[in-house]
Amino acid sequence: MFHEYNYTVADRFLNYVKIDTQSDPDSTSYPSTARQKDLSRLLVEELLEMGVSDAHLDEYGYVYATIPATTDKTVPVICFCSHVDTSPDCSGKDVKPIVHRNFNGENIVLPDDPLQVIRPEEHPYLKNKIGEDIITASGTTLLGADDKAGIAVIMDMANFLITHPELKHGAIRILFTPDEEIGRGVDKADIKKLGADFGYTLDAGELGVFEDETFSADSVTITIHGISAHPGYAKNKMVNAMRVAAMVINSLPKDSFSPETTEEREGFVHPVRLSGNVETAIIEFIIRDFHTTKIAQYERYLKEKLQEALTYYKGATAEFLVKEQYRNMKEVLDQFPPVTAYAQEAIERSGISVIASSARGGTDGSRLSFMGLPCPNLFTGEMAFHGKHEYVSIQDMQKSVETIVRLAMIWEERS
Numbered sequence: 001m002f003h004e005y006n007y008t009v010a011d012r013f014l015n016y017v018k019i020d021t022q023s024d025p026d027s028t029s030y031p032s033t034a035r036q037k038d039l040s041r042l043l044v045e046e047l048l049e050m051g052v053s054d055a056h057l058d059e060y061g062y063v064y065a066t067i068p069a070t071t072d073k074t075v076p077v078i079c080f081c082s083h084v085d086t087s088p089d090c091s092g093k094d095v096k097p098i099v100h101r102n103f104n105g106e107n108i109v110l111p112d113d114p115l116q117v118i119r120p121e122e123h124p125y126l127k128n129k130i131g132e133d134i135i136t137a138s139g140t141t142l143l144g145a146d147d148k149a150g151i152a153v154i155m156d157m158a159n160f161l162i163t164h165p166e167l168k169h170g171a172i173r174i175l176f177t178p179d180e181e182i183g184r185g186v187d188k189a190d191i192k193k194l195g196a197d198f199g200y201t202l203d204a205g206e207l208g209v210f211e212d213e214t215f216s217a218d219s220v221t222i223t224i225h226g227i228s229a230h231p232g233y234a235k236n237k238m239v240n241a242m243r244v245a246a247m248v249i250n251s252l253p254k255d256s257f258s259p260e261t262t263e264e265r266e267g268f269v270h271p272v273r274l275s276g277n278v279e280t281a282i283i284e285f286i287i288r289d290f291h292t293t294k295i296a297q298y299e300r301y302l303k304e305k306l307q308e309a310l311t312y313y314k315g316a317t318a319e320f321l322v323k324e325q326y327r328n329m330k331e332v333l334d335q336f337p338p339v340t341a342y343a344q345e346a347i348e349r350s351g352i353s354v355i356a357s358s359a360r361g362g363t364d365g366s367r368l369s370f371m372g373l374p375c376p377n378l379f380t381g382e383m384a385f386h387g388k389h390e391y392v393s394i395q396d397m398q399k400s401v402e403t404i405v406r407l408a409m410i411w412e413e414r415s
């Protein structure tokens with residue numbers, strides 16, 4: 001089916017990464033940066049050219065499009081989704097992608113900053129990629145494979161299906177989101193308008209990876225109120241909010257419970273920001289675990305530690321504010337077994353072994369799943385993201401295209 005096909009995924013990718021789409025956590029607009037729409041507009045143009053006639057960009061920076069069904073059967077509507085923005089952690093301006101054809105397994109020195117070297121020793125996945133074509137940035141920027149690999153894969157899937165109308169599939173929706181990297185990827189997504197039954201994000205790494213599980217996540221903000229006084233005359237009057245904050249953080253275990261001491265299925269309580277003066281101190285935490293019930297346990301524990309500090313520093317008071325961020329998508333996906341089963345079958349039909357894994361983080365899909373669109377995450381080949389050593393294999397992206405085409409067909413077969 002794919003022997004004769006001239007994949008367009010690499011050419012598209014090389015084009016998309018040159019457009020700066022960095023998002024900005026300090027912005028309050030939607031999308032957070034207008035430049036994200038530069039790519040979104042191009043995607044709409046390309047979709048229209050292909051004949052995807054309802055492709056359009058909305059005011060918030062979302063692209064919606066539909067590949068019409070080619071079957072008479074009633075088939076669930078499947079959505080493929082990826083994000084146009086790149087991480088605020090590393091510059092995405094003037095990205096100069098380089099294709100390393102027939103990769104020989106040696107260190108890749110990035111020409112614009114020879115200190116930037118991608119070493120297979122540090123990136124063991126590269127050892128499986130010898131003979132493939134690897135794309136990197138040039139040393140001064142990220143590449144943007146996260147998630148322009150996903151975008152290019154979906155665009156090539158659309159191109160493949162449009163040019164192969166003999167293949168049977170139901171209606172396929174496409175959704176390109178802005179601002180995923182700053183946690184606002186689905187804030188303004190219109191799920192009703194999208195009208196899909198099930199979705200898949202294309203935003204995971206290694207060939208064959210299938211993620212149907214993410215962390216559950218809350219944030220906790222503790223605001224501590226002390227009592228200020230002239231330091232020269234403060235005896236038995238002053239209560240220093242910063243000391244209370246320090247005691248709370250110091251009371252957390254040193255050898256467990258934190259991102260730096262946990263892996264795999266372990267959760268954590270992580271102070272991410274501390275600010276303050278004598279009168280007021282604020283600690284912001286993120287709380288993560290695969291089990292939502294454990295999140296509440298961690299919060300009770302943190303509250304106890306706060307209470308102990310307040311008991312010690314008499315006169316200090318505090319507020320403890322919990323905000324839900326996202327939930328483990330598996331809680332939803334377990335209710336819809338075909339979503340996972342068909343994806344795994346599509347990977348296998350593409351000649352790849354499935355690597356079922358859990359994301360120690362969230363995806364657009366974790367929130368979409370709870371908004372009514374069950375939505376696991378599929379591989380694209382994007383690796384070492386958010387930094388200058390980011391890379392992607394062209395062959396991995398092609399396999400990703402093949403996988404989602406087969407996935408669309410499996411949904412039709414089984415309906």
Ligand SMILES: [Zn+2]
Binds near residue numbers: 203
């Ligand atoms: Zn991503």
